[in-house]
Amino acid sequence: MIVRILGEGQFEVADSELDRLNELDAAVEAEVDRGNAEAFAAKLTELLDGVRAVGAPLADDSLEDSDLILPPGDATLEEVREMLADDGLIPG
Amino acid sequence: MSMMKRISLIFRAKANKALDRAEDPRETLDYSYQRQVEMLAKVRRGVADVATSRKRVELQLNQLQSQSDKLTQQAQKALGMGREDLAREALTRKSAIQAQANDLTAQHAQLQGEEEKLTLASQRLQAKVEAFRTRKETIKATYTAAEAQTRINEAFSGISEEMGDVGMAIQRAEDKTQQMQARAGAIDELIASGALDDASAINAGDDITRELESMSSQSDVEAELAALKGATTAPALDSAEPPAVEAGEAETTAAPVESGKEQQS
Numbered sequence: 001m002i003v004r005i006l007g008e009g010q011f012e013v014a015d016s017e018l019d020r021l022n023e024l025d026a027a028v029e030a031e032v033d034r035g036n037a038e039a040f041a042a043k044l045t046e047l048l049d050g051v052r053a054v055g056a057p058l059a060d061d062s063l064e065d066s067d068l069i070l071p072p073g074d075a076t077l078e079e080v081r082e083m084l085a086d087d088g089l090i091p092g
Numbered sequence: 093m094s095m096m097k098r099i100s101l102i103f104r105a106k107a108n109k110a111l112d113r114a115e116d117p118r119e120t121l122d123y124s125y126q127r128q129v130e131m132l133a134k135v136r137r138g139v140a141d142v143a144t145s146r147k148r149v150e151l152q153l154n155q156l157q158s159q160s161d162k163l164t165q166q167a168q169k170a171l172g173m174g175r176e177d178l179a180r181e182a183l184t185r186k187s188a189i190q191a192q193a194n195d196l197t198a199q200h201a202q203l204q205g206e207e208e209k210l211t212l213a214s215q216r217l218q219a220k221v222e223a224f225r226t227r228k229e230t231i232k233a234t235y236t237a238a239e240a241q242t243r244i245n246e247a248f249s250g251i252s253e254e255m256g257d258v259g260m261a262i263q264r265a266e267d268k269t270q271q272m273q274a275r276a277g278a279i280d281e282l283i284a285s286g287a288l289d290d291a292s293a294i295n296a297g298d299d300i301t302r303e304l305e306s307m308s309s310q311s312d313v314e315a316e317l318a319a320l321k322g323a324t325t326a327p328a329l330d331s332a333e334p335p336a337v338e339a340g341e342a343e344t345t346a347a348p349v350e351s352g353k354e355q356q357s
Contacts, residue, residue: 003096004253006103007209007261009216021096029095060219063227063250069100072264074205083099 002064003051007072010064011055024050032084037077044080048073107256108249116237117244121228124248128221131255135214138262142210145269145276146203149196152279156193160186166300173307182300192279199272206265213258224251 001018004010013021024047031040048070058064071080163186170178227247231240 004257006257007213007264009212025094025096032095060216061223063220063223063247065104065249066100066253068096069103069253070096071099072261080095080099083102084095 001067002058003055003068003070004066005048005051005070005072006075008048009060010058010062010066011051012058013051013055017050017054020054021047021050032077032080035077040077040080044071044075045073103256104249104253107252117240118232118237121231121240121244121247124251125221125225125228128217128224128251128255131258132214132217132221135210135217135258135262138265139207139210139214142203142207142265142269145273146200146207148276149200149203149272152276152283153193153196153200155283156189156196160189160193163189163300166304169304170300173304173311175303175307178300178303185300192282195275196279199275202268203272206268210261210265213261217254217258220251220254 001013001015002010003013003021024043028040028043028047031043034040051070071083075083163182167179167182167186170176170182224247227243231243231247235243
């Protein structure tokens, strides 16, 4: 599956790695809910490092859709909250 | 896949919404390509803007560094003259300048990071725009409008995601650069108003330099005076005249008494 880190690019990640990334993702989300900016930044870094470690960068000229999109590495807690709150665009 | 999934959905919905579709999907291809080229130009301008800000910060850092160096020299000079108070003042100013410099150094690193990111983003986008252009021509040449639709959707989804990503990256870089420009402007004003400059103007304009100079000219005078006295007091001993030193009356009054005793014995 293809994962995009915003501001950084796309990575091809094997499906077998998803469980581990899901764990890291849940940890980030928990910190978003808790509202601890420092812990959030640390967990986000862990998640993105995880993607970079197991993923292979996609060629620049590929025109493929990503299955998952992650916030940029320097995103603040507020920015991610905004991204998540912007659900007026999702139909249904 | 909660957070990742949610962001993906929202992001994709946004990117798709940004696409204006024409009646004939093949026209949409041309229109989209045009927008991609515009976005590419925008990213390149963004890179140039960030580079300009970075250079400005570099210039300011150099100015602060030379001021800081000068204050160090002043402190050394003042200490050499036994003026600890003046040395302390110079070092106090230096630490204020150093704080500004540290702030600027952090900003500089951030700008460098943004510049790097945008440069890579522009390379990625350029490669994708190229790929899109090739695919666009193939689709237009090979397929009827109806047939083209699926192929177009495939090509679109990839590029529109990239466009959304790059658009966001540009926006973030602009926001950051603007914040820094405001602070850089404040430092420029400080330098221009003389608040920082005062502490170490290039041409001896500041108070510490003035005081150090007046001290060194004073000590020059003292040294010459002492030298002159040395030249005049040496022969004065021969003529038995008491030297008019300001060292204290006790000594000058005591001396004749002693010499008087010697003469008596």
